[in-house]
Amino acid sequence: MSDVLQERPARSGGRTPTVVRLLVLATFVVILNETIMINAIPRLMESLHVTEQSAQWVSTAFMLTMAAVIPTTGWFLQRVTTRQAYALAMGAFIVGTIVSAVAPTFAVLLIGRIIQAGGTAVMLPLLITTLMTVVPEEDRGQVMGNVMLAISVAPALGPTVSGLILQVGSWRLLFVVVLPIAALVTVFGLRKMINIGEPVISSIDWFSVVLAALGFGGFVYGLSLFGEAKSGLGIGFVVAGLAITAVFVFRQLKLQRTDSPLLDLRTLKVGTFRIALGLTAVGFLAMLSAMVLLPLYLQNLRGLSPLQTGFLVMPGGLAMGLLGPTIGRLFDRFGARPLVIPGAIGMVVALAGFTQISATMPYWQILGLHVLLMLSLAAMFTPVFTLGMGDVPAHLYSHGSSILGALQQVAGAFGTALVITILTTRVTSLTAEGVAIADAQLSGMRIAFIVATVIALFTIILALRLPNRPTTSSEGEVSAPVH
Structure with a gap:
C-alpha cells in the first residue's frame, strides 16, 4: 500500500518523526487521564452516594484493565496497521470518556473507565514500537527523551489539573474537558498518520487471552488489597494470579514452537x-x-x-x-x-x-x-x-x-x-x-x-x-x- 513506510529512514539529526509526535500527543492525553481522578474521590462519594472503598474502584478498575490488556498488545500491534491501532485505541478512549462523563450511576462510570483503560493500554506500546521502527539507532536517545518529556509531565500535571478543575465544577468536568482534546488529537492524528510496516496475519489463542487477563489482573488486584482488612484475600489473589501467570508462560513457550504466541x-x-x-x-x-x-x-x-x-x-x-x-x-x-x-x-x-x-x-x-x-x-x-x-x-x-x-x-x-x-x-x-x-x-x-x-x-x-x-x-x- 502506498502509505506504508517499509524502510527505516536515514539519520534525521535527532528530529522526532511526525508519526511519533502524533503518538506522543495522544499518549500524553491518555496518561494525563490516568492520574486526573486522584482528587475526585470525595466528590464521587457525595454525588453517586458510594463509600470511599467503592469510589477507589475508579482507579482500581482502570489499573486492572491495563494489567489485563497490555499483555495482548504484542499480538495486536503485529496484527493491525498503525492507523488501525491508533483509531481503535483513541476511539475506545473517547467512547469511555463519553460514558464516564454522562454516567448516571457508579456502575456506569466504572464501565466508562474500563473502556478508557482498554484504549490507554494500547497507546504506550504502540508509541514505543513505532519509535523503535522508524528512528535510526543513533538518534533514538534524543527522540526517546522527547517521548519521556510527554509521558513524565502528564502524570505530574494530572493531580494539579484535576484540583484546579474541581475548584470550579463537578467531577464530570474532568471528562468533559478531556473529551474535545482527545477528539481533536484523534482527528488530526488520523489525517497525518502513516502506517509503519505491514501487518502480520495470525490467529489469536483465546486461551492465552483468558490466562493473561486472569493471571495479571488477579495478581495486580491482590496487591491492591494489601494494607486493607482484606489482606488475607489479597494474598489469595496474588498466589492465584502467579499460578495462572505460570500457566500463561508455559502456554506461550509451547506456542512459540509454531511462532504463534500471544506474548513472545x-x-x-x-x-x-x-x-x-x-x-x-x-x-x-x-x-x-x-x-x-x-x-x-x-x-x-x-x-x-x-x-x-x-x-x-x-x-x-x-x-x-x-x-x-x-x-x-x-x-x-x-x-x-x-x-x-x-x-x-x-x-x-x-x-x-x-x-x-x-x-x-x-x-x-x-x-x-x-x-x-x-x-x-x-x-x-x-x-x-x-x-x-x-x-x-x-x-x-x-x-x-x-x-x-x-x-x-x-x-x-x-x-x-x-x-x-x-x-x-x-x-x-x-x-x-x-x-x-x-x-x-x-x-x-x-x-x-x-x-x-x-x-x-x-x-x-x-x-x-x-x-x-x-x-x-x-x-x-x-x-x-x-x-
Missing part, C-alpha cells in the same frame, strides 16, 4: 533487555513509593490541601520531563552507563533522605528530595528504555514494549502494596501500644522509605552490569518468525 517471551533471551526490565521495575517501585507516601504525609500530617500537594510535587515531574531531551542527547553521545549509574545513586540518596521525614521537615527539603528523585529517574529511564529495546530483535519490538508496559503496571501495583502494607502494619502496631496516630504514621512512613531505599540499592548493581551501547544488531540473537 523470546525477548527475555536478550540479556540487556532483562537488565533493563530489572532497572525499570525498581525505578517504578521507587517512583510509586513517593507518589503514594508523600500525598499522605503532606495532607494527613502537614494539613495541605490536595491542590497544594499537587503544586508541591509538580516541579519534580516537570523537571523529570524537561530533562528528558537533554538526557536523550547525552545518551546518543556518551552511552548509557555515564547516565544510569549516577541516576541509580541519586535515586538511593533521595529515598534515603526521605527516611528522615518528620512533622517539621522544611518544605524546601521535601521539594529538593523529590526533584532529586525525579531527575535521577529521568537519568535512568530514557537510556534504559532505549538500550533495552535497542537490543531486542526488530520483529519482537511490539512484544518487548508489551512486556515493558506490563512490568510497569505490576511494579507500580507492587510498590503501592508494599509501602501501604508497611505503613498500616506499623500504625496498627504502635497505636495498639498507645502511640499517637500522627507519630505512628510518621514511623510507618520512615520504615516504608527505608525498605524502598534498600531495594533501590539493587539498581546500582544492575546499572554496573549494563552495557554502554546496544550489544546486538537490529536482527538480534533471536530468529525471526516464519509466516
Whole structure:
C-alpha cells in the first residue's frame, strides 16, 4: 500500500518523526487521564452516594484493565496497521470518556473507565514500537527523551489539573474537558498518520487471552488489597494470579514452537533487555513509593490541601520531563552507563533522605528530595528504555514494549502494596501500644522509605552490569518468525 513506510529512514539529526509526535500527543492525553481522578474521590462519594472503598474502584478498575490488556498488545500491534491501532485505541478512549462523563450511576462510570483503560493500554506500546521502527539507532536517545518529556509531565500535571478543575465544577468536568482534546488529537492524528510496516496475519489463542487477563489482573488486584482488612484475600489473589501467570508462560513457550504466541517471551533471551526490565521495575517501585507516601504525609500530617500537594510535587515531574531531551542527547553521545549509574545513586540518596521525614521537615527539603528523585529517574529511564529495546530483535519490538508496559503496571501495583502494607502494619502496631496516630504514621512512613531505599540499592548493581551501547544488531540473537 502506498502509505506504508517499509524502510527505516536515514539519520534525521535527532528530529522526532511526525508519526511519533502524533503518538506522543495522544499518549500524553491518555496518561494525563490516568492520574486526573486522584482528587475526585470525595466528590464521587457525595454525588453517586458510594463509600470511599467503592469510589477507589475508579482507579482500581482502570489499573486492572491495563494489567489485563497490555499483555495482548504484542499480538495486536503485529496484527493491525498503525492507523488501525491508533483509531481503535483513541476511539475506545473517547467512547469511555463519553460514558464516564454522562454516567448516571457508579456502575456506569466504572464501565466508562474500563473502556478508557482498554484504549490507554494500547497507546504506550504502540508509541514505543513505532519509535523503535522508524528512528535510526543513533538518534533514538534524543527522540526517546522527547517521548519521556510527554509521558513524565502528564502524570505530574494530572493531580494539579484535576484540583484546579474541581475548584470550579463537578467531577464530570474532568471528562468533559478531556473529551474535545482527545477528539481533536484523534482527528488530526488520523489525517497525518502513516502506517509503519505491514501487518502480520495470525490467529489469536483465546486461551492465552483468558490466562493473561486472569493471571495479571488477579495478581495486580491482590496487591491492591494489601494494607486493607482484606489482606488475607489479597494474598489469595496474588498466589492465584502467579499460578495462572505460570500457566500463561508455559502456554506461550509451547506456542512459540509454531511462532504463534500471544506474548513472545523470546525477548527475555536478550540479556540487556532483562537488565533493563530489572532497572525499570525498581525505578517504578521507587517512583510509586513517593507518589503514594508523600500525598499522605503532606495532607494527613502537614494539613495541605490536595491542590497544594499537587503544586508541591509538580516541579519534580516537570523537571523529570524537561530533562528528558537533554538526557536523550547525552545518551546518543556518551552511552548509557555515564547516565544510569549516577541516576541509580541519586535515586538511593533521595529515598534515603526521605527516611528522615518528620512533622517539621522544611518544605524546601521535601521539594529538593523529590526533584532529586525525579531527575535521577529521568537519568535512568530514557537510556534504559532505549538500550533495552535497542537490543531486542526488530520483529519482537511490539512484544518487548508489551512486556515493558506490563512490568510497569505490576511494579507500580507492587510498590503501592508494599509501602501501604508497611505503613498500616506499623500504625496498627504502635497505636495498639498507645502511640499517637500522627507519630505512628510518621514511623510507618520512615520504615516504608527505608525498605524502598534498600531495594533501590539493587539498581546500582544492575546499572554496573549494563552495557554502554546496544550489544546486538537490529536482527538480534533471536530468529525471526516464519509466516
